[in-house]
Amino acid sequence: MSEQKGVAETVTLTIDGAEVTVPKGTKVLDAAQRAGVVVPFYCYHPGIPTRPAQCRVCLVSVEGQGKLQPSCVLDAADDMVVHTDTGEARLARKSVIELLLVNHPLDCPICDAAGQCMLQDYAFETGQLESRVDEPKQVMGRDRIADDILYFADRCIICTRCVRFMREVAEDDALVVAQRGHRAYIDTFPGRELDHPFQGNIVDVCPVGALVHEDFLFKARFWDMDSASSVCPGCSTGCNVSVAAKENQIVRLKPRHNADVNSYWMCDHGRKHLVMANRGIRTEVPLLRDEDGELRPADWKDALRRVAESLAGIEAGRALVTPHACNESLFGLRRLLDHLGIEGGEFRVERGDTARLAGFPKLELREDRAPNVTGAELFGFRRVGEATAPSTGEALLVLSERLEEDPTLPAPSFADDASYVLVLGARPGPLARRADAILPITSFAEMQGTFTNFEGRVQRFDQALREAGIARPAWMVLSRLLALLGGEGGTLLEASAAFEAMASVTPEMEGMSWSGLGLKGLDLRRSVDVAGERS
Ligand code: SF4
Ligand code: SF4
Numbered sequence: 001m002s003e004q005k006g007v008a009e010t011v012t013l014t015i016d017g018a019e020v021t022v023p024k025g026t027k028v029l030d031a032a033q034r035a036g037v038v039v040p041f042y043c044y045h046p047g048i049p050t051r052p053a054q055c056r057v058c059l060v061s062v063e064g065q066g067k068l069q070p071s072c073v074l075d076a077a078d079d080m081v082v083h084t085d086t087g088e089a090r091l092a093r094k095s096v097i098e099l100l101l102v103n104h105p106l107d108c109p110i111c112d113a114a115g116q117c118m119l120q121d122y123a124f125e126t127g128q129l130e131s132r133v134d135e136p137k138q139v140m141g142r143d144r145i146a147d148d149i150l151y152f153a154d155r156c157i158i159c160t161r162c163v164r165f166m167r168e169v170a171e172d173d174a175l176v177v178a179q180r181g182h183r184a185y186i187d188t189f190p191g192r193e194l195d196h197p198f199q200g201n202i203v204d205v206c207p208v209g210a211l212v213h214e215d216f217l218f219k220a221r222f223w224d225m226d227s228a229s230s231v232c233p234g235c236s237t238g239c240n241v242s243v244a245a246k247e248n249q250i251v252r253l254k255p256r257h258n259a260d261v262n263s264y265w266m267c268d269h270g271r272k273h274l275v276m277a278n279r280g281i282r283t284e285v286p287l288l289r290d291e292d293g294e295l296r297p298a299d300w301k302d303a304l305r306r307v308a309e310s311l312a313g314i315e316a317g318r319a320l321v322t323p324h325a326c327n328e329s330l331f332g333l334r335r336l337l338d339h340l341g342i343e344g345g346e347f348r349v350e351r352g353d354t355a356r357l358a359g360f361p362k363l364e365l366r367e368d369r370a371p372n373v374t375g376a377e378l379f380g381f382r383r384v385g386e387a388t389a390p391s392t393g394e395a396l397l398v399l400s401e402r403l404e405e406d407p408t409l410p411a412p413s414f415a416d417d418a419s420y421v422l423v424l425g426a427r428p429g430p431l432a433r434r435a436d437a438i439l440p441i442t443s444f445a446e447m448q449g450t451f452t453n454f455e456g457r458v459q460r461f462d463q464a465l466r467e468a469g470i471a472r473p474a475w476m477v478l479s480r481l482l483a484l485l486g487g488e489g490g491t492l493l494e495a496s497a498a499f500e501a502m503a504s505v506t507p508e509m510e511g512m513s514w515s516g517l518g519l520k521g522l523d524l525r526r527s528v529d530v531a532g533e534r535s
């Protein structure tokens with residue numbers, strides 16, 4: 001095909017009768033995917049640079065070529081005619097699966113990969129109902145390959161994805177294939193340990209159940225889990241993730257592909273910190289302090305009415321927020337503060353060590369261990385090292401959406417001089433002891449919303465868990481309070497409406513819509529000034 005100046009060169013080929021045009025250099029396997037034709041693969045992974053053509057399960061027939069070709073390394077060419085369903089190609093694929101099953105244990109009923117295993121799927125598709133092997137299977141046992149990762153050698157199909165992830169993406173030569181042939185297994189390089197901040201990705205790239213996170217072992221079957229598209233709140237990078245939940249508990253996090261943020265990967269801190277967040281006491285009903293000084297439960301209607309009455313009477317105040325709150329909640333609080341005549345507001349950020357993924361350096365576990373520092377700054381809240389305590393007569397409004405305990409919140413004595421303390425919290429937190437009213441709000445895992453990451457990318461997250469008790473999203477509660485105080489905008493009941501209300505008056509979000517954000521997010525139009533104290 002001829003190349004016009006400025007136009008990318010393409011080739012057009014036919015795969016199983018379907019004509020497909022792809023950029024020059026595209027492999028036949030990728031072209032087949034684009035044409036909607038399923039070709040099995042094991043050793044190929046779109047995020048790992050090398051294609052060793054090792055497993056041979058992607059063989060296809062090409063007209064004019066005598067032998068079957070591995071489609072994962074074969075360049076698509078003009079006028080090429082490819083067949084994936086000839087008897088010869090099908091037999092070759094079936095033979096590869098049969099060979100793998102000679103020693104692979106039939107332990108799908110207890111394997112954590114069951115239901116999402118590429119060997120199980122292709123064995124089913126190629127009709128491997130009976131084995132022709134009478135000899136006992138080779139038993140190799142299991143090994144702890146890292147602190148929290150187990151290796152089931154019997155299940156391993158030596159696709160080398162894990163070895164190549166470590167070598168080419170993590171750029172840490174920690175894993176090797178030891179031995180050869182049917183004795184081959186994966187091991188750490190002699191004298192080395194697997195101890196890399198991104199090593200959990202080897203479990204994700206494993207196409208079978210050979211590598212398993214220990215904290216997920218025997219915990220949930222694939223079909224028992226609900227999955228939600230979300231954003232990791234572990235740091236300001238905002239990796240795209242899928243949150244898997246069982247019985248309203250987060251059981252697993254996996255990276256979700258986003259070429260502009262995290263590619264196919266995520267760090268181990270993000271994985272662990274959220275799974276650990278299931279524990280602890282939650283705020284489940286509104287609590288109001290009565291004349292005896294005791295916090296007593298109230299229904300939402302009564303609680304909101306009485307909180308609105310109290311807020312209407314305040315003369316001065318200050319706000320303390322968390323950069324774990326979503327954009328919509330922070331915007332909702334900003335509008336309420338503006339209505340009350342309260343300027344500014346502060347937040348603290350937990351800090352930690354950084355770690356970079358060498359093969360995709362944009363992905364970094366960042367120092368700021370919060371997902372929405374940029375969002376908090378966008379809506380006029382200021383990063384501080386130590387929060388300023390309210391002076392005598394000032395009210396204090398606290399917004400804390402964290403699913404875990406929030407270590408950035410000050411001790412109860414912080415609010416000693418406050419005239420009135422309102423806490424909107426997913427957990428009671430230390431300031432609850434001094435609060436006049438506590439309104440239970442959902443954590444990010446229990447609602448929909450958006451975060452803005454370190455470089456100004458606004459990304460949506462979906463609800464993964466049921467809310468605790470009668471907790472509601474902070475943006476909903478804040479909009480209701482504003483409406484009761486006579487402010488504009490009415491009560492927001494949907495995340496999409498809360499987003500549109502925010503985007504319509506925020507110049508940096510001009511032109512953005514909830515549906516337009518999709519699952520990959522959009523960049524702010526202007527950068528946000530991220531100045532502030534960093535101590
Ligand atoms: S452990 Fe998994 S990813 Fe690694 S070689 Fe074996 S099958 Fe492939
Ligand atoms: S780099 Fe940050 S956002 Fe990404 S997975 Fe790790 S903690 Fe989560």
Ligand code: FES
Pocket residue numbers: 040041042043044052053054055056057058059070071072073
């Ligand atoms: S995917 Fe092509 S040879 Fe393994």
